[in-house]
Amino acid sequence: MTVQEIGKVLVEGNKTAFKANASRRAGQMFNEKLADAVGPKLPLMVRGYKDEPWFRFVLANAVAGAIIKFGYTNEKLLLLADAAVNAANDDFLGSFEIEKMIDDLIKDIPLPTDAKKEV
Secondary structure (H helix, E strand, O other): OOHHHHHHHHHHHHHHHHHHHHHHHHHHHHHHHHHHHHHHHOOHHHHHHHHOHHHHHHHHHHHHHHHHHHOOOOHHHHHHHHHHHHHHHHHHHHOOOHHHHHHHHHOOOOOOOOOOOOO
16 A cells, blocks of 8 residues: 555545544534533422433433424434434443443453363
């Protein structure tokens, strides 16, 4: 591969990463503003949940559903709804601490120290 070809691959990779990260950040900001707007209107007993990842996940999906139903002709709204759902999904998935769950799952499984293939 030539230096120019490597440069082209890097430029394309960076474009893709830039778009994905810009979308995630826009979704994150939208979700924060949405939670801040909805939070004070929630019953007092559940207001503390507005910052929980599961609540933002539900809220982002509910708002995205409304946008799809009523704002389907507005491309910018649809992009924002998609970004909000993606950001909320990422935050919600991150709240599960999957790495710890996997570690806990495999910690008692004995791993062979000398792996030999048997035929």
